[in-house]
Amino acid sequence: PSILVINGPNLNLLGTREPAVYGTATLDDVVRLASDAARERGCTTTAMQSNHEGEIIDAIHAARTTADGIVINAGAYTHTSIAIRDALAGVGLPVVEVHISNVHRREEFRHHSFLSGVADAVIVGAGVDGYRLAVDHLATRLTAAAD
Numbered sequence: 001p002s003i004l005v006i007n008g009p010n011l012n013l014l015g016t017r018e019p020a021v022y023g024t025a026t027l028d029d030v031v032r033l034a035s036d037a038a039r040e041r042g043c044t045t046t047a048m049q050s051n052h053e054g055e056i057i058d059a060i061h062a063a064r065t066t067a068d069g070i071v072i073n074a075g076a077y078t079h080t081s082i083a084i085r086d087a088l089a090g091v092g093l094p095v096v097e098v099h100i101s102n103v104h105r106r107e108e109f110r111h112h113s114f115l116s117g118v119a120d121a122v123i124v125g126a127g128v129d130g131y132r133l134a135v136d137h138l139a140t141r142l143t144a145a146a147d
């Protein structure tokens with residue numbers, strides 16, 4: 001099975017961006033961590049990062065024919081984007097939503113996610129380890145589905 005890992009706006013700055021909140025791992029580290037976790041479970045990953053809402057939506061649409069599941073950290077679009085929610089609902093693939101920080105411990109405006117209602121699982125506050133947990137969980141779902 002193949003897993004698309006989507007990182008949204010500002011996550012290209014991981015490693016230098018607010019390290020007290022997001023840690024010091026870079027986006028490359030996150031992508032590697034996700035692909036290592038997938039390989040251990042007999043899955044593959046493709047990763048994309050974009051600061052543009054429409055590009056994220058296009059990537060979700062493309063996943064219909066190229067992926068079996070999606071791990072998404074939509075960054076701040078989590079809290080604003082009905083369009084990304086609709087794209088995820090529209091393609092109907094299993095989705096795990098990830099947030100590096102514990103959004104519930106932060107500002108009120110980060111407490112609501114438009115995506116959680118269409119996600120199969122949500123992992124928040126586990127740091128970048130959340131990506132490994134997300135991939136591992138999707139692999140469990142996808143390999144069970146393949147039996």
Ligand code: DQA
Binds near residue numbers: 078
């Ligand atoms: C984030 C949390 C969001 O509120 C924020 O806008 C981000 C990163 C996280 O991974 O903790 O960009 O999704």
